[in-house]
Amino acid sequence: MSLKAWAAKHYARRVVQSDARWMAQPHQTQEAVFKKLIRQAKNTAFGKDHDFASIKSPQDFRERVPVRDYEQLRNYVERIVAGEEDVLWPGRPKYFAKTSGTTSGSKFIPITSISMKEQVRASRRALLHYIHESGNTEFVNGKMIFLQGSPVLEKKGGIYYGRLSGISAHYLPAYLQTNRLPSWETNCIEDWETKVDAVVEETIRADMRVIAGIPSWVQMYFERLQSAGSKRVGDLFPNFSLFVYGGVNYEPYRAKFESLIGRSVDSVELFPASEGFFAFQNQQDDPGLLLLLDAGIYYEFIPADQFFDDNPPRLGLEEVVLGKDYALILSTNAGLWGYNIGDTVRFVSKDPYKVVVSGRIKHFISAFGEHVIAKEVEQAIQEGIQAFPARVNEFTVSPQTAPEEGELPYHEWLIEFDQEPEDLKGFAAEMDKSMQEQNSYYKDLIEGKILQPLKITTIQAGGFDAFMKSIGKLGGQNKVKRLANDRSTADPLSAFKTT
Missing domain, CATH: 3.30.300 (GMP Synthetase; Chain A, domain 3)
Structure with a gap:
C-alpha cells in the first residue's frame, strides 16, 4: 500500500467516526446550526429587515421570514452587486454561482468563503466514507477526471462568478493535483463537443481510476472513448473502479454504462447545488443519501402536495415522515434564508436521516390532475x-x-x-x-x-x-x-x- 493510500484509509476512519457523532444527535445538530446562522447574520441588512435579533426559535423565524425563491431575493443580490456589504451575510460573497433563470435571465447565487469550504469538505467526505466502507484506496494512486464546466471566471460587481463546477475546479486539494485530468487548458474549452474530444485525447492512454460527472455527459465521453480506442472503457481503463455522479438518477443509464464499460463499477451519488452541498451516498448497498446536518445549512420541509396552498406548513427535521415528498427549503451560511431550491426529496431513513431526490417542485405533470413526479x-x-x-x-x-x-x-x-x-x-x-x-x-x-x-x-x-x-x-x-x-x-x- 502506498503512503498516500495508507493516509487516506486512516483519515477516512477519523472522518467517519467524527460524522457518527452528529448523526447520533440530528435534532441537536440542526438546532445548533440554526442558532449560529441567526446569530452571525443578525446585523446584516436582511437580518435587520427581519428582526433576527429577536428570533429565539424556528417558529419565530417562520413568522418573520417567508419562503422565497431567487426572484424574491433578487433585490438583495442586486445590492451586493452594487457594492454594498453585510447584505445577506457579513461582508461580501467570495463568488456568485451563475445558473439558468426561469423568468428574468440568469441567477447569481452567492457563495461565501465558509459555504465554499463546506462544499469542498462535503465532496471530500463522500470519498472518505466510500474508502472506509469499501477498503478501496488504490484509486488515490491513479488519475481522476471530473467532467465539469470551464473554470474561467468573470466578474460582476467586483465578485468572481461562473458555474459551480468551474468554481470548484479551483479547490482541488493539493495532494490530488497530480492526479487530476484533464489539463487546465482543456478544462477551459467552452464548446462541449470540442472539449470532450480533447478530454478523450488526453485521457485515453492514462491510468483512469475515478470518473465523475453528470451521467448523460459522461456517457458521451465513454462513447467517444470507445470509438477512438476501439475497446470498451473498462479495457482502456483496467483500474477504473469508481464513478461519482449527481444531478440526475443514474439507474436509467446503468445498463448502457455497464455495456460501455464492460463490467460494473462502484458508484457514489452526490447531491450538490449552487446553493449548497446537501447529501451524499455513504453506503454502497443503500441508495439513500446521508443528509448533511452539520454543514452550515438549516433545513425546512414543505409537503410537496401542499406547496402551492396559501399557507403550507414548514416542518423541521423532527416532523418529517418516511415516504413523503417534500420541497426542500434552506437557510445557509451563504446568506440564503427560507430559500426554495426547487428540489423535492423523500426520506428513506430517519436513523440516520437519508433522502432520495424525488424531483423538482415545478417539474411535474398534472395537466389532468395526476400530479406525476x-x-x-x-x-x-x-x-x-x-x-x-x-x-x-x-x-x-x-x-x-x-x-x-x-x-x-x-x-x-x-x-x-x-x-x-x-x-x-x-x-x-x-x-x-x-x-x-x-x-x-x-x-x-x-x-x-x-x-x-x-x-x-x-x-x-x-x-x-x-x-x-x-x-x-x-x-x-x-x-x-x-x-x-x-x-x-x-x-x-x-x-x-x-x-
Whole structure:
C-alpha cells in the first residue's frame, strides 16, 4: 500500500467516526446550526429587515421570514452587486454561482468563503466514507477526471462568478493535483463537443481510476472513448473502479454504462447545488443519501402536495415522515434564508436521516390532475427495462392534451434507445402498469377513460444531444428535463423522432 493510500484509509476512519457523532444527535445538530446562522447574520441588512435579533426559535423565524425563491431575493443580490456589504451575510460573497433563470435571465447565487469550504469538505467526505466502507484506496494512486464546466471566471460587481463546477475546479486539494485530468487548458474549452474530444485525447492512454460527472455527459465521453480506442472503457481503463455522479438518477443509464464499460463499477451519488452541498451516498448497498446536518445549512420541509396552498406548513427535521415528498427549503451560511431550491426529496431513513431526490417542485405533470413526479417516471422506466431488456440513452415525458381526433389524451414518453426492447408495446404497457401502481390519480384517470395509456415516441440516435445543442445547453452541468407540464421540450424534440 502506498503512503498516500495508507493516509487516506486512516483519515477516512477519523472522518467517519467524527460524522457518527452528529448523526447520533440530528435534532441537536440542526438546532445548533440554526442558532449560529441567526446569530452571525443578525446585523446584516436582511437580518435587520427581519428582526433576527429577536428570533429565539424556528417558529419565530417562520413568522418573520417567508419562503422565497431567487426572484424574491433578487433585490438583495442586486445590492451586493452594487457594492454594498453585510447584505445577506457579513461582508461580501467570495463568488456568485451563475445558473439558468426561469423568468428574468440568469441567477447569481452567492457563495461565501465558509459555504465554499463546506462544499469542498462535503465532496471530500463522500470519498472518505466510500474508502472506509469499501477498503478501496488504490484509486488515490491513479488519475481522476471530473467532467465539469470551464473554470474561467468573470466578474460582476467586483465578485468572481461562473458555474459551480468551474468554481470548484479551483479547490482541488493539493495532494490530488497530480492526479487530476484533464489539463487546465482543456478544462477551459467552452464548446462541449470540442472539449470532450480533447478530454478523450488526453485521457485515453492514462491510468483512469475515478470518473465523475453528470451521467448523460459522461456517457458521451465513454462513447467517444470507445470509438477512438476501439475497446470498451473498462479495457482502456483496467483500474477504473469508481464513478461519482449527481444531478440526475443514474439507474436509467446503468445498463448502457455497464455495456460501455464492460463490467460494473462502484458508484457514489452526490447531491450538490449552487446553493449548497446537501447529501451524499455513504453506503454502497443503500441508495439513500446521508443528509448533511452539520454543514452550515438549516433545513425546512414543505409537503410537496401542499406547496402551492396559501399557507403550507414548514416542518423541521423532527416532523418529517418516511415516504413523503417534500420541497426542500434552506437557510445557509451563504446568506440564503427560507430559500426554495426547487428540489423535492423523500426520506428513506430517519436513523440516520437519508433522502432520495424525488424531483423538482415545478417539474411535474398534472395537466389532468395526476400530479406525476420525476421519481415515478424514473421508477416506471426501470421496471420497463427489467421486464423487457433495453438500454436507454435519454428520455423525457410530457402530456399530449390535443391528440389526433377520436383519441384520448395521454402521456408521451420521448425515448432515445441505445438498444430498443424487442417488444416496444409490452415495454410501454409495463411502464404504464408501474405508473398506475405508484400514482392513484393517474390510475383513476386511466380507468375513468380520461387518459389512454402512455405512448412512446422513439428519438433517433443523438437526438437529445442535438436538441440540447440547439438551445445552447449541451454538456457541462445542464440536464434534460425528465418531465414537464407542457410541450416546451416535447415539441422541439419531435423533430428528431424516428420515422
